[in-house]
Amino acid sequence: MTDRRAFRPPIQAADAAPAPNLQRARGKLELRVKRLDGRTRLDDLHQAGCLKLRFPKVAGATSEAVLINTSGGLTGGDRLDQSFAVGAGASLSITTQACERIYRASSGRAEVTTRISLGEDGFLAFLPQETILFDEGALARRLELDAPESAGFVLCESVILGREMMGETVTGGSFRESWRVRVGGRLVFADETRLSGAIAEETGSAASLSGNRAFATLLCRNEAPETLIEGLRETLGENGGASLVDGLIVARLVAPSGYLLRKRLVPALAALAKTAVPRIWSL
Amino acid sequence: MRETDAARPAAFAPPVTANADLATLMTLFSAAFPIGSFAFSHGLEAAVAEGRVQTAGDVRDWLAVLLSRGSGWNDLVLMSLAHRAVKNEDAVALEELATLATALCGSAERRHEMMSLGAAFLAAASPWTGSASMPKAGIGDADTAPLPVASGAVAALAGLPLSPSLVGYAQSFASSLVSATVRLVPLGQSEWVVIIRDLMPTIVETAERASVSTLDDLGSAAIVSDIAAMRHETLATRLFRS
Numbered sequence: 328m329t330d331r332r333a334f335r336p337p338i339q340a341a342d343a344a345p346a347p348n349l350q351r352a353r354g355k356l357e358l359r360v361k362r363l364d365g366r367t368r369l370d371d372l373h374q375a376g377c378l379k380l381r382f383p384k385v386a387g388a389t390s391e392a393v394l395i396n397t398s399g400g401l402t403g404g405d406r407l408d409q410s411f412a413v414g415a416g417a418s419l420s421i422t423t424q425a426c427e428r429i430y431r432a433s434s435g436r437a438e439v440t441t442r443i444s445l446g447e448d449g450f451l452a453f454l455p456q457e458t459i460l461f462d463e464g465a466l467a468r469r470l471e472l473d474a475p476e477s478a479g480f481v482l483c484e485s486v487i488l489g490r491e492m493m494g495e496t497v498t499g500g501s502f503r504e505s506w507r508v509r510v511g512g513r514l515v516f517a518d519e520t521r522l523s524g525a526i527a528e529e530t531g532s533a534a535s536l537s538g539n540r541a542f543a544t545l546l547c548r549n550e551a552p553e554t555l556i557e558g559l560r561e562t563l564g565e566n567g568g569a570s571l572v573d574g575l576i577v578a579r580l581v582a583p584s585g586y587l588l589r590k591r592l593v594p595a596l597a598a599l600a601k602t603a604v605p606r607i608w609s610l
Numbered sequence: 611m612r613e614t615d616a617a618r619p620a621a622f623a624p625p626v627t628a629n630a631d632l633a634t635l636m637t638l639f640s641a642a643f644p645i646g647s648f649a650f651s652h653g654l655e656a657a658v659a660e661g662r663v664q665t666a667g668d669v670r671d672w673l674a675v676l677l678s679r680g681s682g683w684n685d686l687v688l689m690s691l692a693h694r695a696v697k698n699e700d701a702v703a704l705e706e707l708a709t710l711a712t713a714l715c716g717s718a719e720r721r722h723e724m725m726s727l728g729a730a731f732l733a734a735a736s737p738w739t740g741s742a743s744m745p746k747a748g749i750g751d752a753d754t755a756p757l758p759v760a761s762g763a764v765a766a767l768a769g770l771p772l773s774p775s776l777v778g779y780a781q782s783f784a785s786s787l788v789s790a791t792v793r794l795v796p797l798g799q800s801e802w803v804v805i806i807r808d809l810m811p812t813i814v815e816t817a818e819r820a821s822v823s824t825l826d827d828l829g830s831a832a833i834v835s836d837i838a839a840m841r842h843e844t845l846a847t848r849l850f851r852s
Binding site for chain 1: 657660662668672674676680710714715718719721828829830832833834836839840841844
């Protein structure tokens with residue numbers, strides 16, 4: 328997962344499931360966790376293709392799962408499907424081993440689908456590391472979450488346009504993010520973010536990214552959101568905002584670089600997800 | 611709805627009907643139509659207060675982004691689909707659109723803006739739609755009709771063709787926000803008319819794209835505009851409700 332691999336096509340993992348086109352990465356993952364003896368335990372796990380999960384040992388009642396994409400990045404035609412089911416009373420935090428890199432797509436787009444379901448009193452923190460969109464990269468990502476009224480969750484997706492260290496500008500490409508969040512069977516939040524065409528030029532507009540290269544969306548449902556929102560607004564600073572809508576905390580943030588975005592996100596996630604923040608989300 | 615359809619051959623609209631449609635359209639999507647849009651700035655009040663929008667050119671650029679690839683674009687897609695749902699008498703689709711349009715407003719004041727304007731629009735437009743013909747199962751009670759879905763449904767019920775209705779909505783969206791900035795920036799009369807003139811190609815082109823759009827075309831790049839709408843909630847001095 329280093330930049331040296333940036334211009335190579337993604338490598339199919341040796342044990343990958345057969346795919347119609349071997350040039351394309353496929354990954355499928357299904358994880359189910361349950362509460363047992365006051366701790367969160369693995370209930371069921373299926374992993375195929377380039378998606379793997381690791382479970383670092385962590386103290387406390389929340390289990391941590393780290394997603395690994397062994398293909399080393401995504402390009403046009405690649406497809407990841409991941410689903411996470413958190414049983415009643417169980418608590419799980421998910422992150423990724425590295426930033427997801429979206430390489431130049433010669434045709435088509437990479438597609439990533441995440442499905443999350445929570446049981447009564449369950450908790451989930453879905454905190455993947457930043458996605459880096461390379462010049463001419465194409466990604467369509469969909470996240471669906473279903474939770475009962477008694478469950479809590481924190482979601483955060485963050486995106487960096489181009490590799491800053493290489494001074495890369497994302498002149499073209501496409502980025503599409505769709506969220507559908509249902510609580511008690513009711514759609515309470517949806518997001519449709521889309522950057523396409525001449526991305527660097529278009530995101531230069533004040534109403535878009537105002538020339539910033541990094542942005543993030545945060546969503547949080549917990550027992551007392553009104554006690555957290557004021558502190559969160561301060562943490563996010565003047566390039567971020569937070570609101571309380573339909574019992575959810577929604578926050579958005581833009582920053583000039585991935586580093587400056589993370590500098591704001593780390594304390595924000597610590598405030599929202601508390602002990603469920605994976606170690607990787609520290610400065 | 612059926613009465614209107616019977617009186618209006620689908621294949622050919624005679625000039626008299628086109629003019630009648632134009633008069634209806636200009637009424638429903640006029641700034642004078644009593645829905646209270648003058649009370650909302652869609653986050654622009656915060657954007658002006660924080661120096662993100664300072665000149666007439668800034669206002670024009672900000673609104674061009676909202677219309678072509680921001681909340682305005684999403685509104686037009688949702689309106690287009692609501693129009694189609696009513697034409698197809700698909701109450702389930704209409705209800706799903708109302709739910710989605712609500713959920714897409716990701717901050718408290720913006721959600722209030724869209725719901726409050728939608729409810730007011732449905733109430734004010736009832737002479738055109740008739741309470742009996744309003745698809746109750748689709749829009750539900752008046753409190754749960756976000757503005758673009760209410761607008762698309764009303765336009766279809768009033769027998770208005772889709773494309774000009776979208777132009778009407780986009781024009782109304784732009785002019786109500788320009789008039790907010792007239793007070794906020796502030797702008798002179800000679801400046802704001804130029805903004806409206808400059809936005810015309812964007813309005814027409816965006817409405818045209820939206821007329822053939824599907825759910826898959828939803829998507830906004832106006833992230834800082836969303837942030838401004840959130841930041842408005844804690845602004846010290848506020849003339850507007852969003």
